[in-house]
Amino acid sequence: MAPFAILGLDHIVLRVADPARSERFYLEALGCRVVKRQEKLGLVHLDAGSALIDLLPGGEPAGNNVDHFCLWVEPFDEDAIRAHFAQLGIAVEPAKQRFGAEGTGPSIYLRDPDGNGIELKGPAAA
Template sequence: MGFHSKPTTFVGHVKIKVENLERSLTFYREVLGLDILEQTSSAARLTTDGKTSILSLEQPENVIAKQGRATGLYHFAILLPERSDLADIVVHLIDKGIRFGASDHLVSEALYLDDPDGNGIEIYSDRDPSTWKWEGNNVAMTTIRLDIENLLTCAKSGKAWKGMPEGTVMGHIHLHVADLDQAEEFYIKGLGLDVVSRFAGQALFMSDEKYHHHVAVNVWSGVGAPRPAENSVGLESFTLVYADEEARQAAINQLQQIGASVLKEENEWITQDPSGNRVVLAI
């Protein structure tokens, strides 16, 4: 489908801050089935295929608990290759006694849970894109009850869960922002994404190449919500992957034209949206 590979622009990696690295590693390994690719005393890069990292954890100095009613991470979303993989994780979470929510979004089926620090996580599988309903450039999405019983008919009964399967990717990211109009200018005119859905003046869904969304933003923490403290639990950054240097440079130029700051730090190009959410521009 190509929604998470070049030449599509997509979210390739998310980096979050946690209070206790070892506690978080236990959760992400035993509950979510990710493996450690690299680790230091204060950070770890996690993987599903042993080669690339889709998620990093960082324990900042003097870290403080996640702040409510602030901008930042709403959830990051891990996309599984098959519906059967989602069914298997449901069985696994039930076996582990982990509480989770579940929703049907028409374009996808999704589970929701928090890590030990309250960082939001979605785990989902997409329905066949040929079944997605489009009206012009707007895709039909909603939130209704997920038919868990039907989903479980896909589970690989009798087989022990072996963790996140190869082919798992970072599907999208959903952020709290302070102002939807400012966010739209940044992500559309700056980063070059397209609006694919609007929700009642509260949320905006954006993507490249007609995916249902690679990035979503909302004002559910309140219009004008403040930025969290630099050392608080939550989002450190997410990586947006462009097809090539030409595409990345076009985005950099567009960001500068709308007055957004773009800085080069240790061979990485980094910007931030008007609410302080950091974006690494990669190729």
């Protein structure tokens, strides 16, 4: 047994091919905001609720930079989510009930410009 408990996602680091394009995606499509930049590394830290998404130059488009990461979102209104991403020209899969850290609830998958998978997950059914 580990001497600690995981409380949630702290951060994820993604290697990205075009840092400016990826930053725009996370700001405009997901509503993140820049909280810090480390110019020497080209690293940008984005606020994603209680966690951070870090973008680091050096990924390959559609590469295996990461399989996917999951962000808890609320409210989970599939129609509104689909309309938002359609307006941005971003394809999303239909929502399905999937298991996560808080139980089974609705989720939807999409990909960022570098092919990294993103799961947006709503609250678990009571």
